[in-house]
Amino acid sequence: MYSKDQASQIKQEFWTTFGQYIAPQLSAEGSRINWINYKTGVKHLFFKMQADKRHASIAIEITHPDVGMQELVFEQFKEFRRLLENQLEEEWDWELHTHDEYGKTISRIYTVLPNVSIFKKEDWPALISFFKPRMIALDEFWNDAQAGFEVFK
Template sequence: MYSKQEVSTIKQAFWTAFGKYMKPILSADGEFISWSNYKTGIPGVSFKLEADNKTASVTILITQADAELHLAFYEQFELQKNMLEATLEESDWDWQFQATDDYGKHVSYIRKELQGVSVLRQEDWPALISFFKSRIIKLDEYWSSAKYGFEMLL
């Protein structure tokens, strides 16, 4: 069993290693970006990479507080679902419009999870990095052209 400080230190070491591994990879637009802290440029839409002691996930998260805009963002993703799935080269992501975050706020998400891995086990890090790398690069490729449809909603 790890202390909270040990868990924090191990997680920080993983994300630092991931960041160093991804640093030389340019975005689809040819720019240097922070892959582990991906910025979409659209308020209320983010891409999250998360790992704990049981799972890892890549999430498209909609947190827009304005209900109409929140719905419009989710519907825009639904309209672009074929393009998203074609770019990701997988169609088994979990789509949830009615969800709540840890603070009880309404969120929507599109998520892919990897079960049976732990960020606390260094031997799982290659599988985690592979899981995150391929999906965040493909999400970036998708977002490079898809973001304009979202900008038009603002």
């Protein structure tokens, strides 16, 4: 078991490593991008990567405090579902009005890589191989679809 500081340091080391690995990858528009803190340009809409001691996940999270607005954004993603799945080359799970780790109501579209740990360096290649192509695909999707979300800015 790691202390809180040790766990934080290991996580920071992983995300730094991942950031260095993916940094040369340009966005779909051909520009440099901060892949770890991806900016969608829409308030309360995030592309989020997470990893802990049991699994990793990547998600589109809709965190608008108004659940009605969450539902509208979620419904807009449904309109783009085929494009999203074509870019990702896989189907993700869709959850309208679920709860995050803090009990806050969110909606998300996500996928999980089970049985990996951010605390095991031997799992880092699997984590990087999980996150990188999916973030690139999300960026390509967003490059094509973001105009359809302008109303939510």
